[in-house]
Amino acid sequence: MSAVSLPNSWRSVLPHLDEPLPPDRSPESPANGSDTGVSVNLPLALVRQSTQNREFWDIPAEVLDAYRSFRPTPLWRARRFEEAVGARVPIYVKYEGGNISGSHKLNTALAQAYYYAKAGVRELVTGTGAGQWGTALAAACSMFGLRCRVFMVGTSLQRKPYRGTLMRTLGATVHASPSELTDVAARSGGGVNSLALAIGEAVEYAGRTEGAAFCIGSGETYSILHQSVIGLEAIEQLAELEATVDSVVGCVGAGSNFGGVALPFFAEAATTGADCPRLVAAESSTTPKLTRGVYAYDKTDATGVSPMEAMYTIGSSYPIPDSHSAGLRFHGAAKLISAMRHRDQVTAQAVGQVEALEAGQVFTRSEMVLPAPESGHALAVAARLATGGGSARGVVACVSGHGYLDLAAYQQLADGELSSEPPEEQALTTAMDRLQAVPALATAGGSHVR
Incomplete structure (x- = not known):
């Protein structure tokens, strides 16, 4: 395992986007593009972190002191996992499960x-x-x-x-x-x-x-900023190992884990002029917003009083099938991740819960670390890329949390009681039909094909 210094600043990707994020819309006046993107009771510091094109933000001393109890987190080459899945290129993992919450959160x-x-x-x-x-x-x-x-x-x-x-x-x-x-x-x-x-x-x-x-x-731009410590550490740890990767993988509920590990690589490439690795979001096949959804304005919660955000979504009214990937069962992706997906700056793959838990089981047996079912999605995509030619030099995947409180899912996998039923196309179409597409003017430069 590798150890590096704890970052003393978060790193924002906003200065490196070609254009600003589409403005939020008031649910009372969905045709108006007024920016209502932050709540009136949101601290001003978080408002600034969500809206200003400032790249580095100092981490407050009190937060740094708290981080020191569990950061930096380990990164290692998962050689036994590589062998178990038949990888053709190295797979590195960044582990975020070693704190009281058991996750990157x-x-x-x-x-x-x-x-x-x-x-x-x-x-x-x-x-x-x-x-x-x-x-x-x-x-x-x-x-x-x-x-x-x-x-x-x-x-x-x-x-x-x-x-x-x-x-x-x-x-x-x-x-x-x-x-x-x-x-x-x-x-x-x-x-x-x-x-x-x-x-x-x-x-x-x-x-x-x-x-x-x-x-x-998860979904707010400031929460993705705070998670940038994951990717900042990973970049330094890979350099210390003299390792090069061309794919970065994280699982996606709304997007903070994926954004945290992946977007610092994007910012680093934009700053240095180097090629950016492929940034791959691993999502649940029960909630395939980035692979089967539409880029539209949708609600972020069931009240309908919060601002409407531009997101990849399967529709907030869609009845999401039950699964063990509870942390990924959100109908939409963060507006920052969605905008970058629309501009082809990130890509996505969907994974069923059986494949995810099987990947988690293989990782447990080979690396002696039990991943959360959500993290199993990232490991499954990492295995796909490392074995199927999707990566030529190496993959780094974020194992966003441990699975010690998810053992019932692994037991059901062992008992053969799980299935991975994808959403029915007509149900998805019905849920998405009434959504208002994000205007092309606000998203010029992207040619994403679903």
């Missing part, structure tokens, strides 16, 4: 809790899918003296009850979503289990609670 949770605390917020409210984000925020709130409330997708909480236990141990209040606390859950009829609904419940609850603020961990 703590990188932005600590930053956000710090900025919200400085802004005078007393409670952070959020929605979570598999529970890594909820756990990370609970830990960050505990560190910075904030209350924390988490709405977790109900089916996921049933499968991973100890995620709830860990969040409560860290001081958080945890609700299974749909809950009985919000109007948006009542309107859902109680039968919907989706990250969009859990987020919608959090938005509603925070909006009516004094001293509380809604906090999101």
Whole structure:
């Protein structure tokens, strides 16, 4: 394993884009292109990090101190995994599971809790899918003296009850979503289990609670910025190993893990004039927004009161099939990742849960590290690239979290109880039909073909 110094700055990719991101739209006036991209209770520091074309942002000393307990994270060449899958080129892995949350989510949770605390917020409210984000925020709130409330997708909480236990141990209040606390859950009829609904419940609850603020961990531009520590470390670690890769892989729910590992490579190539590696987003075949979705304006949560964002989406109304890839079961990709996908600056591959868990099983047996099901998607794509000619020099993949609270999924795999049913085309078409396409003027320069 390799060790490097902890970055003291985050690195933004915004200065290296050919044009600004399409502006958000008000849900009340979807035809207007007014920029309503940030909430009124969002700390000004996060607003600036989302909108300014500034490349390097100093990491606050308090956040750096917290990072030092688990960063830098290890990167190594997975030689035994290479042999097990028959790789033709090296596969390197960047492991983010060695902290209290068990995932990369703590990188932005600590930053956000710090900025919200400085802004005078007393409670952070959020929605979570598999529970890594909820756990990370609970830990960050505990560190910075904030209350924390988490709405977790109900089916996921049933499968991973100890995620709830860990969040409560860290001081958080945890609700299974749909809950009985919000109007948006009542309107859902109680039968919907989706990250969009859990987020919608959090938005509603925070909006009516004094001293509380809604906090999101993945899709926002500032959260992708905070995750850049992953890619910054990886670039230095690969250089230390004198290794060259032409593919960078991360799994995608909304996009913070993928953006964190991949976009620093894009910024580095833009700065140095070197060729940029292929940046490959690995998504769940149950939620194939980047491979089968449309680039359109859509809701980010089930309330419909948040700004409409330009994203690759399968439609917020699409009933996402149940799977063990809870952290990837979000209908849309982050607007930053989506814009870069539209401009062919990133690409994507979809993976079924069986293939993902099989890749995770092989990785466990060969590298002695148990990856989360979400991370199994990245490993499956890394194996495809390394064995099928998609990479000529090498692949680096982010193993975004551990799978110790996902053992039920691996048990079902061993028992032959899992399947990977892709979404039905007509259902996808119906969910996407009413969406408003992003105007061509705002996305000139891209010729992405789905």
